[in-house]
Amino acid sequence: MGAAPYPERMSSAALPFRIGYGEDAHRLAAGRPLVLGGVPIPHAELGAVAHSDGDAALHAVADALLSGLALGDIGQYFPDTAAEWQGMDSRRILAKALELVTGRGYRPLNVALVVTLDRPKLGALRADIAASVAELLGLAVTEVGVSFKTSEGLAPEHVQTRVTVLLGRMDV
Ligand SMILES: Nc1ccn([C@@H]2O[C@H](COP(=O)(O)O)[C@@H](O)[C@H]2O)c(=O)n1
Numbered sequence: 001m002g003a004a005p006y007p008e009r010m011s012s013a014a015l016p017f018r019i020g021y022g023e024d025a026h027r028l029a030a031g032r033p034l035v036l037g038g039v040p041i042p043h044a045e046l047g048a049v050a051h052s053d054g055d056a057a058l059h060a061v062a063d064a065l066l067s068g069l070a071l072g073d074i075g076q077y078f079p080d081t082a083a084e085w086q087g088m089d090s091r092r093i094l095a096k097a098l099e100l101v102t103g104r105g106y107r108p109l110n111v112a113l114v115v116t117l118d119r120p121k122l123g124a125l126r127a128d129i130a131a132s133v134a135e136l137l138g139l140a141v142t143e144v145g146v147s148f149k150t151s152e153g154l155a156p157e158h159v160q161t162r163v164t165v166l167l168g169r170m171d172v
């Protein structure tokens with residue numbers, strides 16, 4: 001059996017829509033800030049251990065954008081060995097990923113973000129996180145879905161994020 005006979009117009013470079021997926025995880029420890037989606041989380045007893053500000057939500061959104069166009073991951077653009085990026089505001093990482101995507105003629109259309117964190121409860125911050133991510137991506141807040149899960153006590157010193165993004169070509 002030969003390869004599927006896709007016509008030239010179906011080449012991935014021409015796809016009107018592309019899906020991206022990203023994940024991130026950080027260990028949590030006392031004495032560190034916790035920032036998610038660009039929003040500082042008040043009263044968090046534990047914060048992210050990271051080279052940057054440890055914003056696992058923005059890292060996953062940025063990786064989702066990059067993966068949608070097969071552009072690698074944020075570590076390629078911001079190595080965690082570079083002193084330059086130590087403690088950096090992760091909004092810069094997202095801005096770079098967005099710039100790479102828009103530079104190739106695509107833009108995000110909608111985002112689904114899942115944060116798994118045992119404590120604190122984040123429900124009261126859902127609108128703030130959605131608004132922050134939406135603003136960073138130039139989207140309406142209705143295009144950013146934010147879900148929270150606990151790990152049911154399986155990973156109390158850990159934050160995990162998962163993100164899907166739909167990219168659309170700007171010329172269609
Ligand atoms: N950090 C979190 C984690 C979860 N929630 C909300 O709690 C509800 C139950 O979560 P389960 O993991 O037990 O399914 C759910 O409605 C979450 O939105 C939260 O607010 N903050």
Ligand SMILES: C[C@@]1(CO)OP(=O)(O)OP(=O)(O)OC[C@H]1O
Pocket residue numbers: 024025049050051052053054055059074075076078079080085086087088093
């Ligand atoms: C953001 C970078 C760079 O500061 O470091 P971390 O904050 O540790 O984050 P991670 O999600 O592990 O990987 C990307 C890194 O290159």
